[in-house]
Amino acid sequence: MKNLLDGIEEILLMGPGPSCVPPTVYEALAKPTLGHLDPYFLTIMDSIKSMLQGLLNTKNALTVPMSGTGSAGMEACFVNLVEPGDPVLILTNGVFGRRMQDVAGRLGARVEALEFDWGKPVDLDQTSDALKKGPFSIVAVVHAETSTGVRNPVAEIGSMLAGTDTIYLVDAVTSLGGIEVRMDDWRIDALYSGTQKCLSCPPGLAPLSFSERATAKLNARKSKVPNWYLDLSLITNYWNQNRVYHHTAPVNMLYALYEALRLVLEEGPQAAFARHREAHEALVAGLEGMGLSMLVEKPFRLPMLNTVRCPDGIDELSVRRRLRQEFKIEIGGGLGPLAGKIWRIGLMGHTARRENVDRFLQALQAVLP
Amino acid sequence: MKNLLDGIEEILLMGPGPSCVPPTVYEALAKPTLGHLDPYFLTIMDSIKSMLQGLLNTKNALTVPMSGTGSAGMEACFVNLVEPGDPVLILTNGVFGRRMQDVAGRLGARVEALEFDWGKPVDLDQTSDALKKGPFSIVAVVHAETSTGVRNPVAEIGSMLAGTDTIYLVDAVTSLGGIEVRMDDWRIDALYSGTQKCLSCPPGLAPLSFSERATAKLNARKSKVPNWYLDLSLITNYWNQNRVYHHTAPVNMLYALYEALRLVLEEGPQAAFARHREAHEALVAGLEGMGLSMLVEKPFRLPMLNTVRCPDGIDELSVRRRLRQEFKIEIGGGLGPLAGKIWRIGLMGHTARRENVDRFLQALQAVLP
Numbered sequence: 148m149k150n151l152l153d154g155i156e157e158i159l160l161m162g163p164g165p166s167c168v169p170p171t172v173y174e175a176l177a178k179p180t181l182g183h184l185d186p187y188f189l190t191i192m193d194s195i196k197s198m199l200q201g202l203l204n205t206k207n208a209l210t211v212p213m214s215g216t217g218s219a220g221m222e223a224c225f226v227n228l229v230e231p232g233d234p235v236l237i238l239t240n241g242v243f244g245r246r247m248q249d250v251a252g253r254l255g256a257r258v259e260a261l262e263f264d265w266g267k268p269v270d271l272d273q274t275s276d277a278l279k280k281g282p283f284s285i286v287a288v289v290h291a292e293t294s295t296g297v298r299n300p301v302a303e304i305g306s307m308l309a310g311t312d313t314i315y316l317v318d319a320v321t322s323l324g325g326i327e328v329r330m331d332d333w334r335i336d337a338l339y340s341g342t343q344k345c346l347s348c349p350p351g352l353a354p355l356s357f358s359e360r361a362t363a364k365l366n367a368r369k370s371k372v373p374n375w376y377l378d379l380s381l382i383t384n385y386w387n388q389n390r391v392y393h394h395t396a397p398v399n400m401l402y403a404l405y406e407a408l409r410l411v412l413e414e415g416p417q418a419a420f421a422r423h424r425e426a427h428e429a430l431v432a433g434l435e436g437m438g439l440s441m442l443v444e445k446p447f448r449l450p451m452l453n454t455v456r457c458p459d460g461i462d463e464l465s466v467r468r469r470l471r472q473e474f475k476i477e478i479g480g481g482l483g484p485l486a487g488k489i490w491r492i493g494l495m496g497h498t499a500r501r502e503n504v505d506r507f508l509q510a511l512q513a514v515l516p
Numbered sequence: 517m518k519n520l521l522d523g524i525e526e527i528l529l530m531g532p533g534p535s536c537v538p539p540t541v542y543e544a545l546a547k548p549t550l551g552h553l554d555p556y557f558l559t560i561m562d563s564i565k566s567m568l569q570g571l572l573n574t575k576n577a578l579t580v581p582m583s584g585t586g587s588a589g590m591e592a593c594f595v596n597l598v599e600p601g602d603p604v605l606i607l608t609n610g611v612f613g614r615r616m617q618d619v620a621g622r623l624g625a626r627v628e629a630l631e632f633d634w635g636k637p638v639d640l641d642q643t644s645d646a647l648k649k650g651p652f653s654i655v656a657v658v659h660a661e662t663s664t665g666v667r668n669p670v671a672e673i674g675s676m677l678a679g680t681d682t683i684y685l686v687d688a689v690t691s692l693g694g695i696e697v698r699m700d701d702w703r704i705d706a707l708y709s710g711t712q713k714c715l716s717c718p719p720g721l722a723p724l725s726f727s728e729r730a731t732a733k734l735n736a737r738k739s740k741v742p743n744w745y746l747d748l749s750l751i752t753n754y755w756n757q758n759r760v761y762h763h764t765a766p767v768n769m770l771y772a773l774y775e776a777l778r779l780v781l782e783e784g785p786q787a788a789f790a791r792h793r794e795a796h797e798a799l800v801a802g803l804e805g806m807g808l809s810m811l812v813e814k815p816f817r818l819p820m821l822n823t824v825r826c827p828d829g830i831d832e833l834s835v836r837r838r839l840r841q842e843f844k845i846e847i848g849g850g851l852g853p854l855a856g857k858i859w860r861i862g863l864m865g866h867t868a869r870r871e872n873v874d875r876f877l878q879a880l881q882a883v884l885p
Binding site: 150151152154155156157158160162164165167168173174175176177178179180181182183185186187190191194214215216217218219221222226246249250252253254255341343349350351371372373374375376392393394395396397398399400402403405406409471477482 | 521529552583585740741767768851
């Protein structure tokens with residue numbers, strides 16, 4: 148029987164995630180599996196938790212990687228915090244804000260969506276006006292909107308919520324590891340991320356953190372969390388010193404996350420952010436030098452997710468196919484109203500290196516007419 | 517900074533899962549990550565689906581690995597099939613039947629639990645009587661109860677449901693790959709499993725399959741599935757030919773599952789089942805030769821999960837600690853009413869080999885007074 152795994156080639160991953168994985172993270176994945184209650188494995192779990200707290204700039208005791216991809220992190224935040232009828236304000240300017248509306252709506256939240264143009268940031272004046280219609284139980288926003296390449300003003304929105312009881316919920320899937328995330332300083336109560344973006348780890352885990360305010364809301368629920376698998380009151384009993392078995396942890400994926408976090412902290416978060424910024428600046432200079440134009444205005448651009456307009460008359464899908472087939476480079480297309488109109492070029496984690504930018508620019512030059 | 521991964525030792529995993537992982541499955545985990553929409557990765561997905569259909573003995577089009585551990589498979593089956601108020605009968609004789617009650621109850625099902633002693637199989641006469649109180653929307657049972665080592669009569673319960681509209685939901689987490697699972701012949705409508713038992717793959721994925729009857733119930737729902745992440749109507753649109761992006765698939769874990777399934781099919785399922793049976797018989801003979809007694813009566817014993825009573829006056833935890841520390845062997849303790857009273861000795865997948873049985877028996881002999 149033919150083994151398809153023998154045919155896997157190394158592709159330069161410059162799409163919206165997954166990103167390139169460093170050799171030692173692959174090695175970590177392949178370390179011998181330990182039991183999920185093995186004493187040595189428990190020390191690795193403790194270390195993952197403290198490294199996550201460091202990278203998130205938080206003291207939150209409830210800081211754990213959830214056993215699912217980034218979207219499971221989104222599901223986990225909402226399902227633990229929403230009770231039917233709760234008023235929830237979602238600030239939306241892309242696919243992932245829309246997804247939040249869908250997730251919260253399915254859980255019975257009264258969802259109020261404040262929508263902005265895709266490619267523009269969340270506007271603070273309109274947000275301030277919307278907040279006056281509250282109080283809201285939860286206000287949610289995406290830090291780095293992967294569908295558009297926009298950075299939203301997460302710190303400023305957090306300031307607006309000072310002195311209220313509102314839970315502030317932030318998607319940091321694409322931002323964590325590539326730009327600063329200061330959970331405590333920015334008054335964020337519930338945050339989730341993913342491993343396959345700027346942490347340079349394969350997809351499969353969702354780092355999550357809850358503040359004391361969020362944990363108190365969870366503990367004060369009138370009804371059980373309607374999702375046993377993601378119930379944080381049970382999961383924390385495994386990750387804290389009680390070590391009560393909940394579900395079998397994805398042991399080898401956790402090894403990979405351990406190594407990925409260790410690499411970011413070894414390099415230093417500030418150095419990693421600078422590397423993302425420099426790769427981004429080189430990419431934008433190269434694209435603009437070829438006459439292409441960026442979708443997002445300069446102050447709101449993400450370094451790790453670059454959206455560039457396809458020139459008129461170009462079949463964007465055939466460009467992506469040629470990059471993949473002839474140059475072994477993956478980039479992403481647009482989603483929703485941006486489908487067919489933009490390319491999404493990821494410079495996430497291990498991908499964010501000058502040599503990759505140069506290789507991509509040369510390939511694109513060769514493919515464009 | 518000290519790297520804890522350097523200190524991971526190879527442990528003989530003879531607990532209730534995870535099980536030992538073959539070298540080529542570790543190698544598969546460490547293959548280069550591809551994008552989740554990469555054309556080559558899509559061929560690997562198709563192959564995983566058809567291998568799962570083969571091992572499950574099903575033609576079900578809706579056959580996918582869910583992006584979470586076995587418990588996410590349980591959650592997925594119930595959350596897609598239960599609508600509030602649905603009457604659900606759960607046949608329970610251990611931890612995992614109890615967990616089904618909790619999961620279904622959180623989703624608003626009217627749960628009727630038929631409970632049996634832990635260590636005894638589900639009784640067919642009592643089940644028949646309970647079914648007369650129906651009709652039930654769903655009848656659920658665990659095939660291989662990992663907490664007790666009992667094999668439940670899954671085929672016979674399926675026969676009782678012939679000619680009804682009832683959805684038959686089966687937990688095959690510990691059985692799949694170690695004993696026969698015939699989804700279509702046994703009239704099973706919804707089934708989930710896990711990767712870390714008899715498939716010899718690290719934990720992190722939950723194979724799942726829905727019959728046409730289950731798929732029709734999903735499609736006829738009056739309300740949206742109250743869980744976006746596990747909504748099978750969205751997930752199948754990624755796994756079928758539409759390839760609509762849902763969430764980023766756990767690519768490297770899927771490589772590992774591919775290789776694990778390939779190994780089972782290369783050996784041949786019947787040969788794998790015989791290997792489990794032979795290892796089990798050698799283990800039981802060895803334990804009984806040492807004067808120990810099995811918890812479960814012979815006709816209902818699982819080959820891959822062996823429960824043996826701790827002798828009076830023995831501190832069961834200190835035995836397990838010594839096995840782990842001095843002999844690098846992991847076994848499990850009892851749960852719930854069996855805590856402190858039994859050991860659970862796994863012979864799952866790659867672990868189910870005579871050399872492992874011999875090594876364990878020698879170690880146990882050395883540790884027991």
